[in-house]
Amino acid sequence: MLLQNRIMLGLILIAMMSALYLIFIMVPTDVNLGVSQRIFYIHVPLAVLSLIPPIIVFITSTLYLVRRSPQWDALAHSSVEVGLLFTTLALVTGSIWARPTWGVWWTWDPVLTTFLILWLVYLGYLLIRSYTVEPDKRARFSAIVGILGSINALAVYLASELWRTIHPDKVIGPAAEENALDPAIQLGILVSFIAILLLFAYTIIFRTRLHSAVNQIGSLRDQIDDLVYRISNK
Amino acid sequence: MHIGYVVRIIIGTGILIALLGASDGTEIATTNQSPEANLPFLFAAFAVAWLGFIIYAWYLASQHSRLRQEIANMQKQLTDIQDSIEN
Amino acid sequence: MSDESHIEPTTMQNSEPQSTAKTRLIIALTVLGIALSYFLFTAFQSAQVYYYTVGEVVTNKPHAELVRVNGNLVADSFTRISGETEARFELTDGSTKLLMIYDGIIPDLFFNPHSEIVAEGQYYEEGTFHVDDILVKCPSKYTGEVTEST
Structure with missing residues (x-):
């Protein structure tokens, strides 16, 4: 393992332990929702980070179509796969939180519906990829699907502004109401967000390594084939 | 191989416990609730999230070691061929 | 090869x-x-319109369709005859009130004064709303027990 890997994993471990300490020991129990409000600390970072892969995919897919360099395709694919993991977990944790607070596991609310569509877009992207075998064609096809699909993330972001919804408003970020959170809760969500952000970044980086390993196998195969060809022609 | 099945069984039972924990929570009394009343839901949410990460990390690690094995095999094959040319 | x-x-x-x-x-x-x-x-x-307000339902009178109404529970309006499951309560948007008839499980946070209620059901001509399901909309402010005084 490389030194930078160890540093990254160490940082993730420290951030996660601090987050767990804050979530379960430090933060006050919410006056209205009770302990179920603590699901907030894992649900919100997962859901917010679910909206980052579309930004990465939009940029990398455009770069791929312009430059045709496979590294951009690898990054787009990796971020979609991690995006699918994050949206799945955000949907599941959200559903578990909704049951004791709203009274239902699921409702066809604009925020929830657009988020489900985002999940379907990720799934569709990966399915389309798995059906296309030829690498160049697959990368081109994925890039176009990626650009079209990533626009949907905007709908998720704007859903709570544009339509009436049961989902709570944003409590962090630029669109948040001021003083929506208690200082201790604010610290808790910040540390938890950093921990999950590091995990998110590391997972994408690790996923792209699988792509470079596959590329390495490809070039080794070429070298072997070349040698075999030369031997047989002698 | 065998370790893989063991891990799968552990993960499966974990999911089952998480789901049971959540379904138990629905029976909770409706009105006079204590702040801890929804503890099974909190447990279920964290359990699901951690399991999701662990399963994905496990999948990535297994893919990674498989590819590295393949690379090592091919590099050996390549040096073998190069040796046979020189001799 | x-x-x-x-x-x-x-x-x-x-x-x-x-x-x-x-x-x-x-x-x-x-x-x-x-x-x-x-x-x-x-x-x-x-x-697009996930829910209507109480006022919108009373003026538009949506007939024979499933709609959602959002409002606050009118204090002390909840009545249920002991031994029966049917409950009656009123929702308000601040100016208009609407009588709700509901037969089912009441969610945990229903009586919390900070909660808003979303009721799914049908509006009837005589001015009552027959509820199929109740959802509780929670405030998007989170506070510890100590700081809550307002």
Whole structure:
């Protein structure tokens, strides 16, 4: 393992332990929702980070179509796969939180519906990829699907502004109401967000390594084939 | 191989416990609730999230070691061929 | 090894039918794009008005359709005859009140003064709303027990 890997994993471990300490020991129990409000600390970072892969995919897919360099395709694919993991977990944790607070596991609310569509877009992207075998064609096809699909993330972001919804408003970020959170809760969500952000970044980086390993196998195969060809022609 | 099945069984039972924990929570009394009343839901949410990460990390690690094995095999094959040319 | 020899000639001779492959790709993407936008459109249309306010329901009188109403529980309006499951309560948007008839489980946070209620059901001419399901909309402010005094 490389030194930078160890540093990254160490940082993730420290951030996660601090987050767990804050979530379960430090933060006050919410006056209205009770302990179920603590699901907030894992649900919100997962859901917010679910909206980052579309930004990465939009940029990398455009770069791929312009430059045709496979590294951009690898990054787009990796971020979609991690995006699918994050949206799945955000949907599941959200559903578990909704049951004791709203009274239902699921409702066809604009925020929830657009988020489900985002999940379907990720799934569709990966399915389309798995059906296309030829690498160049697959990368081109994925890039176009990626650009079209990533626009949907905007709908998720704007859903709570544009339509009436049961989902709570944003409590962090630029669109948040001021003083929506208690200082201790604010610290808790910040540390938890950093921990999950590091995990998110590391997972994408690790996923792209699988792509470079596959590329390495490809070039080794070429070298072997070349040698075999030369031997047989002698 | 065998370790893989063991891990799968552990993960499966974990999911089952998480789901049971959540379904138990629905029976909770409706009105006079204590702040801890929804503890099974909190447990279920964290359990699901951690399991999701662990399963994905496990999948990535297994893919990674498989590819590295393949690379090592091919590099050996390549040096073998190069040796046979020189001799 | 055999893969290589197969790939070489196909990429060479592909220059002619590549244009048909391209049009096929464009057609597939157009179909996909239309399907996606249709899906988005229908999803939004049904979810666009997730709930109405009490005032909107009382003035529009939506007849024979399933709607959602949002409002606050009128204090002390909740009544239930002991031994029966049917409950009656009023929701208000601040100016208008609407009588609700509901037979079912009341969610945990129903009586919390900070909660808003979303009721799914049908409006009847005589001015009552027959509720099928109740959802509780929680405040998007989170506070510890100590600081809560207002």
